Amino acid sequence: MKAPEVSFEFFPPQNLQASFRLWDTVQVLAPLDPRFVSVTYGAGGTTRDLTRDAVATLHKSSGLKVAAHLTCVNATKEETLEIADGFAKSGVTEIVALRGDPPKGEGRFTQYPGGFANSIELIEALAATGRFKIRVGAYPDVHPEAASAQADIDWLKRKLDAGADEALTQFFFESETFFRFRDACEKAGIDGSRITPGILPIENWKGARNFARGCGTTIPQWVEDAFEKATRDGREDLLATAICTELSSELIEGGVERLHFYTMNRPELTRDVCHALGVTPKVSLENVA
Numbered sequence: 001m002k003a004p005e006v007s008f009e010f011f012p013p014q015n016l017q018a019s020f021r022l023w024d025t026v027q028v029l030a031p032l033d034p035r036f037v038s039v040t041y042g043a044g045g046t047t048r049d050l051t052r053d054a055v056a057t058l059h060k061s062s063g064l065k066v067a068a069h070l071t072c073v074n075a076t077k078e079e080t081l082e083i084a085d086g087f088a089k090s091g092v093t094e095i096v097a098l099r100g101d102p103p104k105g106e107g108r109f110t111q112y113p114g115g116f117a118n119s120i121e122l123i124e125a126l127a128a129t130g131r132f133k134i135r136v137g138a139y140p141d142v143h144p145e146a147a148s149a150q151a152d153i154d155w156l157k158r159k160l161d162a163g164a165d166e167a168l169t170q171f172f173f174e175s176e177t178f179f180r181f182r183d184a185c186e187k188a189g190i191d192g193s194r195i196t197p198g199i200l201p202i203e204n205w206k207g208a209r210n211f212a213r214g215c216g217t218t219i220p221q222w223v224e225d226a227f228e229k230a231t232r233d234g235r236e237d238l239l240a241t242a243i244c245t246e247l248s249s250e251l252i253e254g255g256v257e258r259l260h261f262y263t264m265n266r267p268e269l270t271r272d273v274c275h276a277l278g279v280t281p282k283v284s285l286e287n288v289a
């Protein structure tokens, strides 16, 4: 089995302690030579400044290729493009372009006065600048707001046609979910190799289950049962590593060459899964001699 190329997603730290944790996470995962690392943009645009600072600092200090997430929420078009311009000026020219979720408690996305109405408008505006590599979100379990699975895929095709280079998926639990989705995308004229599966190493089952329910990810009964037992036995990490490694291996066997890990700023599970998949630290012979 060929080792996959990997990328890692972080969220911006909210305080000094969290900054140290992110830095520790980067130190553990950077030797795995990721394609890129990305930094999220809090729901409702709440972490705008933190995201900007985190991507600029990571870009300057880690030597890694950094992608900034950007959403259409709570900002005019001019403000959103100014933020993108700031990313580019700090050397960050990769963007994960999203419509975004509203702030907690606000229910559905609503267009901000003078803001982008949807992700496609944002992608088109970013692509028109010619400055960015653009990635977008995709939903193997179908986005909760999609009229149908086919409508979701048609919308993804429009995002790619609007100028996006690649799609990163929401997490899912079974490889068949991804393969079904990739097949349907290919039928709709999307090159399946442009879709990179998103993998969540489950640090915290309760949190992951709530998140899955919120974003429409189907939780198979066997996963519920296995975590219930593992939680009782204090073996959640072992189970999470096993599930995640198995899922990733099946994806690679099925032709996937890249994986995107949702690290939750905790490196251990992601590192262990990567090692199991043959993604190991790049050691320079010069350093060993």
Ligand code: FAD
Binding pocket: 039, 040, 041, 042, 043, 044, 045, 069, 070, 071, 096, 097, 098, 099, 100, 101, 118, 119, 120, 136, 137, 138, 139, 143, 145, 146, 147, 151, 152, 153, 155, 156, 168, 169, 170, 198
């Ligand atoms: P879109 O793909 O534009 O819309 C989602 C679905 O709704 C579509 O697939 C389509 O079926 C339907 N839809 C939407 N608009 C229309 C329309 N006009 N006509 C027809 N159908 C439509 N959220 C954050 O707040 N910050 C982040 O940093 C962040 N990072 C993410 C990273 C990844 C890899 C993923 C997968 C998601 C991320 N999210 C983030 C969550 C994301 O913002 C939510 O899932 C949001 O609800 C949808 O954003 P989107 O850009 O994927 O939306």
